[in-house]
Amino acid sequence: MKELIRCEHLSFSYEGEGSNVIPALRDVSLSVGAGEYVAVLGHNGSGKSTLAKLLNLILTPKSGKIVIGGREVTTPDFTEDDLFDIRRKVGMVFQNPDNQMVATIVEEDVAFGPENLGLPREELRRRVDDALETVGMTAYAQHSTHKLSGGQKQRVAIAGIIAMMPECIIFDESTAMLDPMGRHEVMDTIEHLNRDRGITILHITHYMDEAARADRVVVMNDGSIAMDGTPREVFSQVERMRALGLEVPQATELLYRLRREGYDLPADCLTAEECAAALKELFSSRNIAE
Amino acid sequence: MISDITLGQFFPGKSLLHRMDPRVKVLLAIAFIVAIFLCKYVLTYALILLFTLFLIAVSGIPFSTILKSLKPILFILVITTVINLLFTGGEGEPLFSWWKIRIYEVSLWRAGFMALRVVLLVIAASLFLTYTTSPIALTDAIESLLKPLSYLKVPVHEFAMMMTIALRFIPILIEETEKIMNAQKSRGADLSSGGLIRRVRALIPIIVPLFISAFQRAFDLATAMECRCYRGGNGRTKLRCYKIHFIDVFMLLLFSVLIAAICLGNRYLPGIVGWGYSL
Incomplete structure (x- = not known):
């Protein structure tokens, strides 16, 4: 995947009251691909x-580098x-x-x-x-x-x-x-x-x-x-x-709690549909077992 | 509900006046005001009155609405009439005389003319500008007409942009005022009793938050505009374009004829018909 945005060691802080400095970002590195x-x-x-x-670029970073579409935007010659x-x-x-x-x-x-x-x-x-x-x-x-x-x-x-x-x-x-x-x-x-x-x-x-x-x-x-x-x-x-x-999504939360109670359920369900399917499977396997 | 207030009372429609180019309408509104002041004589007044009635008929705006628009100027109308009636003086025998007050026939005419002038002025301005032209079109027209001034470094585009944004935020700020008023009322603020000074004071806790929020909105909007690549009027194109149509040319011609008729009428009609008063 082609890279679209890349941040390297980005830091930013807001100026607070007086000489107070409120750090908002510390050493963030992130890469986002196109699409x-x-x-x-x-x-x-x-x-x-x-x-x-x-x-x-509404704010300018205190330190670090941002590259967007192959162009570094944090250089001093940026017009x-x-x-x-x-x-x-x-x-x-x-x-x-x-x-x-x-x-x-x-x-x-x-x-x-x-x-x-x-x-x-x-x-x-x-x-x-x-x-x-x-x-x-x-x-x-x-x-x-x-x-x-x-x-x-x-x-x-x-x-x-x-x-x-x-x-x-x-x-x-x-x-x-x-x-x-x-x-x-x-x-x-x-x-x-x-x-x-x-x-x-x-x-x-x-x-x-x-x-x-x-x-x-x-x-x-x-x-x-x-x-x-x-x-x-x-x-x-x-x-x-x-x-x-x-929090986590409600479906994930429900299955998490059930799993803690000892039921054999997947940990990575995200939607209500997936959750329902997992529960259905659990019930049917239990019915067979009984 | 204060949110019912709309600025300028634009009536959407498809009438002859609605379809006209807003730039032409602004020019014609000015021309019409000039024409009103050119009138000096009963018959020329009659002519312009007739023409105004024609415009009203063509605009499709209900006559009752037009009458309502005169309500705010009623006070000015009465004052103008009374002053013209009592203090302009005249020659010969007064029609009516009591103590120091003398009313002459000529003042009667003059007062009538003055009142008519004010009424026609307001009707013409609202017909052309507020009733049949949307605020946006009006802003565009003003920007376009003032464009030559930008060569003299007058920030015409910026003015137009400010007007557009002001128009855009009027309903939002009205809504916000209502919200703040309700919030303050729910905290026990009393906004509707007491004398004038108390009432004005009661408005402070409404105006202060309103200002703060208006500034916040302004900052947000400025950021949003910059993110959408706004950098002033240079190099900007516009989606909306106005073209002069047949109707615009027709109205311009009609107005030229009207003004010519008024000028000629002022000059020659008294000699031909021989009655009435001129100012």
């Missing part, structure tokens, strides 16, 4: 949002124009959908990014229509943005990023402010972008069931990477997750 779907988990203050902001190019490649969807929309009409807002790229009008039209179709909001093109539901707003925000045709989209807790319906809509959209469009996804979240849908889960704790692996590898280590102050 990967990575979830970044962690409780509040674990540094996961800071990582996202560094990758989109405004280079920044512009990187932001074309790496889009970011934020937490609050209201605070990232510029225009009052859906279509206008989606067009904002490509307009900044200076594309000709026909190309703008094509990209906006395509992006709205991808997130399933074509019917709302002429609607006003403030009357949409949270999930719809966030999908419009995603369309605004897609229209810039990035290679990677970072979701910075983009589902945190949504109701279950809205979260579902956004998660489906994210998955669609990764599977059908091949866009690299970095999904920062604190919902375990969302992280379970990714190809790879990176767990952050106290500014550094605590775990890194497939969802099955990560979530099967229930005690370790607990120690980091994190």
Whole structure:
């Protein structure tokens, strides 16, 4: 797999009150391949949002190196124009959908990014229509943005990023402010972008069931990477997750507890369906035994 | 509910006025205001009144809505009329005289004209600008019309962007105000009793959080805009484009005819018809 993003020994700290320095990231090294779907988990203050902001160059690291698409972005000769190019490649969807929309009409807002790229009008039209179709909001093109539901707003925000045709989209807790319906809509959209469009996804979240849908889960704790692996590898280590102050998906949790009671069940179930299948198997094997 | 307030009361529609280019509408609104001030004579006033009625009919906006839009200026209207009636003076025999007050026939006409002017002014501005033009189109029109100023280093694009964002955040901030008011009420804040000073003071715990949150939103939006490659108006293209259609040309011609008619009317009509007052 081609590498898209690489961080080496990244450190960052926020300036607090007075001369107080609050470290947010300590010596983080991470490599994300093109087309990967990575979830970044962690409780509040674990540094996961800071990582996202560094990758989109909203913040500059205190030390360490970031390479995006083969271009090192932390060198001193990095110019405004280079920044512009990187932001074309790496889009970011934020937490609050209201605070990232510029225009009052859906279509206008989606067009904002490509307009900044200076594309000709026909190309703008094509990209906006395509992006709205991808997130399933074509019917709302002429609607006003403030009357949409949270999930719809966030999908419009995603369309605004897609229209810039990035290679990677970072979701910075983009589902945190949504109701279950809205979260579902956004998660489906994210998955669609990764599977059908091949866009690299970095999904920062604190919902375990969302992280379970990714190809790879990176767990952050106290500014550094605590775990890194497939969802099955990560979530099967229930005690370790607990120690980091994190839950595991409910299905995994249920089977974990049953296993502790002495039942023979797999440790790496993530979804309700898998869980049900495992339990069914257990029951049928018991019936045969009796 | 305060969230029912919409800025500018735009009525979406497909009427002749709705379909016009917003830039032409801004220009015509200015032309119309000039035309109103050109009128000097009963018949020219009648002409422009007729024309206004024509515009109202064409716009498809209900007449009752137009009348309602005059409500806020009622006070100004009354004051203008009274002052013109009482203090402008005149020649010859007054129509009415009591103590020091004398009302002349000419002041009666003058007061009527003045009131009509104010009414037509408001109707024309709301017809062209707020009722039939969406705020976004209006912003675009202003940006486009002021574009020549950007050569004089006037930040026209920035102004237009600020207006767009302000329009975008009005409903959000109204919602937020409501939330904060409810939050403060649930903590026992009393917002609706006491004298003026007490009430103004009661607003402080609403305004302060509102400001803080508005700044937070502004920072967030600025970051989001930068992430979407915004770097000012240079090199930006636009999705929306406006084209001058037949209707725009037609309206421009109609207006030229109107203004010419008013000028000629002012000049020659009193001599031909021989009655009425001019200012």
